[in-house]
Amino acid sequence: MVSTSKIKSVDFYRKIPRDLTEASLSGAGLSIVAALCMMFLFGMELNNYLTVSTTTSVIVDKSSDAEFLRIDFNMSFPALSCEFASVDVSDVLGTNRLNITKTVRKHSIDKNLRPTGSEFHSGSTATELKHDAEDDEEYGEGSVSLNGHSFDRVTHHFPILVVNFFAPWCYWSNRLKPSWEKAANIIRERYDRESDGRILVAKVDCTEEVDLCRRNHIQGYPSIRIFRKGTDVRDDHGHHDHESYYGDRDTDSLVKMMEDLVAPIKLDSQTITSDNSSTKLETGLKRPAPVTGGCRIEGFVRVKKVPGNLVISARSAAHSFDASQMNMSHVISSFSFGKTITPKVMSDIKILLPHLGRSHDRLNGNSYVTNPRDSTENVTIEHFLQVVKTEVMTRSYKLVEEYEYTAHSSLVHSLHIPVAKFHYEPSPMQVLITENPKSFSHFLTNVCAIIGGVFTVAGILDSILHNTMRMVKKVELGKNF
Structure with a gap:
């Protein structure tokens, strides 16, 4: 068997008998300062380890939703009847979809934007209605x-x-x-x-x-x-x-x-x-018939990722509208692009990136009100939206997609029937934010370096201070003799 003395011979930390050591007031002070420094640097290192770091890059859009973009909206028009309210979509590729009803719901509202009943179903209206042949036959005033x-x-x-x-x-x-x-x-x-x-x-x-x-x-x-x-x-x-x-x-x-x-x-x-x-x-x-003159329009549409327009207007194949009496004032409750992110996921993203998500609802809660009596021309309300996609790759390799946009609105006077137009322009580039994981072993290495480094530096300072004081005492004794 290996003797105990041989095992002790490999001790890196040989002990000096306590009777041979001497405590000093300066050493005690340096020890307290060194301990405080260790604690402070350890806290800084722990905070740096827990802080999420990210890398941001701009790349060509490679979205998981391919070439389509979803637009969700909830808008109230106090002066547009659900009877004729129409949601239309067009783009630069020639796509032109009129009066979308499959994914759009309409509710009649009063002047205070409160719904006045169940969902308004406009039904299917014939594109061409039968009329009597145009002739010169005389007719009397029967009505x-x-x-x-x-x-x-x-x-x-x-x-x-x-x-x-x-x-x-x-x-x-x-x-x-x-x-x-x-x-x-x-x-x-x-x-x-x-x-x-x-x-x-x-x-x-x-x-x-x-x-x-x-x-x-x-x-x-x-x-x-x-x-x-x-x-x-x-x-x-x-x-x-x-x-x-x-x-x-x-x-x-x-x-x-x-x-x-x-x-x-x-x-x-x-x-x-x-x-x-x-x-x-x-x-x-x-x-x-609609019991009120206003309409709340909510739902979503899927459009191609090219510049286009989402238009809310009064439309009918067999009715005329007095443009001077049309008022397209509206209040936007929500308007967003892409898939709806749940509040829990959004809160997790906020912890990761506090600035993310501040621009995905630029129009929410805004009112755009016009008064036709203030102008002899008709007023169209236009919104110009530039859309940029942001993808966040978390440490758990979970991909979160977020669309943010800038919004600029204006009032346009023309002789045509006024509309509410949302001109959107998706960017061909996207922002990719990747969360950088941190190594726990690197954290432990830094902690050991902090403790060892502070301890060593404090020991050097204590030695210098102790030797300096001894030299001063020797000089004072030499002068006395």
Whole structure:
């Protein structure tokens, strides 16, 4: 067996008997200072080890979502009816998608941006509606002209009131006029107001009865509305829940629509029967009219990663719009590019990079309000967005994608129908941020170097100080002798 003395011979740290050592006041002071230095440098090294370091580089965009870009939005338009609100997308490659509805939802809102009901379903409107052939055939004025005073009285008197809200300058209103008057004459003959009184066909000139048309949220011409007796809401300034007709506009179609409305009403009591399933209008031709004049539009669209436009506008294939009355003021609740990042992931990224994510919602919470009365020209609101993608590769090799953008907005005056336009321009480059992992062994090496280095330096200083004091004492003793 190896003796204990041989084992002790390899001791690197041979001990000096305590009786042979001497403690000094200067050594104690240096020891305290050295200990404090060790603690301070250890804390700095630990903080540096725990601090995340990253490397930033700019590379060509190699996104996982290939050549497409997702745009999420939630916007409120206080003066644009959901009846005609349209989301359109176009780009420099020639893509042109109109009235996107599959991934877009619309809710009617009041002037305070509060929703007034369930989701508004605009349904499918025919691109071309049937009209009577344009000829010189004479027709009489069969419909009754209403104004703001007579409208309320008539709606409370007739079980069914069918109204054509029109504008004399409107092309589609003039196309409808002959068939509308012919249909009104036919209905008046079949359902005489004196002996029958179940239906009245009327019309309202919106250029003269501006307040009446605004109260019924008429934004496109012509708008055919169906009012039923007893549906007035007293708490809302006498507003009537009513329906819109979107079917063909030839005489036969209009007459059939009106007769289907009268059929469920008994002549003697003028009350609507409970079973009217056989007389319902064809699906899609009649839908509830908007109860308010505003619309909240939310959803998303997928576009190609090339410069393009996202446009919110009033659109219809069979209606005209008064550009001077269109107001595209809007409030943006959210507008972002790319996949939605969960709050937890975003908070983790904030710890890694506090500055990241500050520019992915530049438009959120902003209001863009115009007042047409302040200008004789129409106002289009344009937003110019430059989009840059940032990818973060974390230490756990988890990839997080974030799109940030700059936003510049302006008001443009023109003679065209105003719109809200978002012009986006994706960058062909992307920012790649990689988290650099730190070695724990390197941390331990640095800690040992700190302790050993401070201990050695303190020992050298103590030796110098001790020898200096001894020399001073020797000099003083020599002078005394």
